[in-house]
Amino acid sequence: MVRITVFMASILAAGLAMAPAASATSFDLFSGTTKVATASVTVGGSCAMGDVCVTITAAKGYKIREGGPTLGFSGSGLSGLDISLSGFSSGTCGGMKSETLCFDTTGSGLASSLSFQLSGASSSTIITDLGLHIAGAACAPKATCFTTSSTLAPVPEPSTLTLLGTGLVGIAGLVRRRFRSRVNG
Numbered sequence: 001m002v003r004i005t006v007f008m009a010s011i012l013a014a015g016l017a018m019a020p021a022a023s024a025t026s027f028d029l030f031s032g033t034t035k036v037a038t039a040s041v042t043v044g045g046s047c048a049m050g051d052v053c054v055t056i057t058a059a060k061g062y063k064i065r066e067g068g069p070t071l072g073f074s075g076s077g078l079s080g081l082d083i084s085l086s087g088f089s090s091g092t093c094g095g096m097k098s099e100t101l102c103f104d105t106t107g108s109g110l111a112s113s114l115s116f117q118l119s120g121a122s123s124s125t126i127i128t129d130l131g132l133h134i135a136g137a138a139c140a141p142k143a144t145c146f147t148t149s150s151t152l153a154p155v156p157e158p159s160t161l162t163l164l165g166t167g168l169v170g171i172a173g174l175v176r177r178r179f180r181s182r183v184n185g
Contacts, residue, residue: 029147031138062136063110072099077125085116
């Protein structure tokens with residue numbers, strides 16, 4: 001009986017050790033009370049190890065301004081992160097509210113979406129806030145403005161849920177087998 005309990009505990013510990021450390025968070029980005037974009041931020045998991053994957057999609061009628069301070073992030077473990085998006089580089093957070101890591105670009109265009117990776121993340125990297133330079137009606141009377149963000153509920157990674165489910169099925173099978181051996185034996 002002790003052997004089976006130790007065996008089950010070691011299987012559970014091994015399964016948890018193999019689980020990818022991942023988190024995915026969605027942010028709604030606002031100009032005042034108007035939702036102007038949505039961002040999905042994934043740390044680890046389906047994103048490459050040591051990377052933060054970000055996809056930002058502007059709402060209808062809004063564009064992401066690719067000029068000057070364009071993106072800003074706040075959170076923990078942000079120092080040393082570098083962006084994979086061409087034309088963007090580490091910069092100042094001028095105009096952003098509370099962001100601590102910002103990226104500038106010298107471009108002059110507008111985009112409806114951006115997808116990129118931030119490399120150099122560690123297991124302690126957590127994004128808690130995202131700022132964005134946008135253009136659209138909510139920025140009136142100015143041509144562009146900066147957003148504030150609202151964090152939505154974290155989204156579990158599918159691979160983590162699959163691993164958890166597989167582990168629970170395995171443990172249920174062991175418990176069933178143990179129960180049968182006691183009844184029959």
